[in-house]
Amino acid sequence: MLDYKRNPIPIILMFYAICFAFRTIEYFIFRTDQSMIGEAFIHKLAGILLLAASMPLFRYSWAEVGFSHKKVLRNISLGALLGAVVFTAGYGIEILIQLSAGNFTGLKLYVTSYSVLGNRGMQSSILFIMICIAGNMINVIMEEGVFRGQFVRLAEEKYSFFAACILSSVLFGVWHIMQPLRNVIDGSQSMAGAFMAGLILVVTSTLLGIQYCMLYKLTGSLWAGMAAHFMNNTTVNLLHVVTASGVDELLTVRIAIAQTLSFLIVLFLYISRNRKA
Known part of the structure; x- marks a missing residue:
């Protein structure tokens, strides 16, 4: 085995490449996110299994990669509260904009699958809501466990937390180029449009990754980041702004x-904590 303590980057990139290969297969072959399920979850389950299988190899405990049993409910509540506050602001401003244009008609609860070309699908049964919730739980366990848990823990064997945070967050950003890439190959989006969509996704996802890394450092576990991540994804999938001219236009x-x-709040807390230290 490679000496992961002296040179962790090859191990991180190798693990990432395996996860990315599973993601590519699911997006281009199985396309579960375009099915009635509406979630690309197979590669996420594979990532969780790979994470579990790698733990003995690195001699890490689950607590050492962020799944600490300490203050679990407290940290989940903090992450959920953060997500609720910022999305209340996001929905509130969107509704005010639509009201000022005389366009707002209401909010609706149903399941869609997020796409860079707009939300897809419209399922309101309890079964699809449960599938959405379960899919997003699998998603946050895999992405937080791998990117903020394992990758940061491995990188910190040699590098600073800042360097580990940037590395894992850039990889998390690139992780999100799959959908625009598939759109170009399928012919549903132009090369220029896909490039801009991909660039926006990479940048915003990288910033999200940095935010969740800071939450990890602030709380000492992944639970707050997982809760905030879950609120981010699930809210977008379930709660929709309906207007006279469409749905979720903004x-x-x-x-x-x-x-x-959310990023500014977490950054403020992180800087404040470091100044006191």
């Missing part, structure tokens, strides 16, 4: 407001 504005506010 979705990107809502998400940008919520994620920017």
Whole structure:
């Protein structure tokens, strides 16, 4: 085995490449996110299994990669509260904009699958809501466990937390290029449009990754980041702004407001904590 303590980056990139290969297969072959399920969850389950299988190899405990049993409910509550506050602001501003234009008609609860071309699908049965919730739980366990848990823990064997945070967050950003890439190959989006969508996804996802890394450092576990991540994804999938001219027309504005506010709050808390230390 490679000496992961002296040179952790090859191990991180190798693990990432395996996860990315599973993701590519699911997006281009199985396309579960385009099915009635509406979630690309197979590669996430594979990532969780790979994470579990790698633990004995690195001699890490689950607590050492962020799944600490200490203050679990407290940290989950903090992450959920953060998500609720910032998305209340995001929805509130979106609704005010639509009200000022005389366009707002209400909010609706149903399941969609998020896409860079707009939300897809419209399922309101309890079964699809449960599938959405379960899929997002699998998603946050895998992405937080791998990117913020294992990758940061491995990188910190040699490098600073800041360097580990940037590395894992950039990888998390690149992780999100799959959908625009598939859109180009399928012919549903132009090369220029896909490039811009991909660039926006990579940048915003990288910033999200940095935010969740800071939450990890602030709380000493992944639970707060997992809860905030879950609130981010599930809210977008379930709660929709309906207008006279369509649905979720200002979705990107809502998400940008919520994620920017969330990032600034976490950054403020992180800087404040470090100044006191």
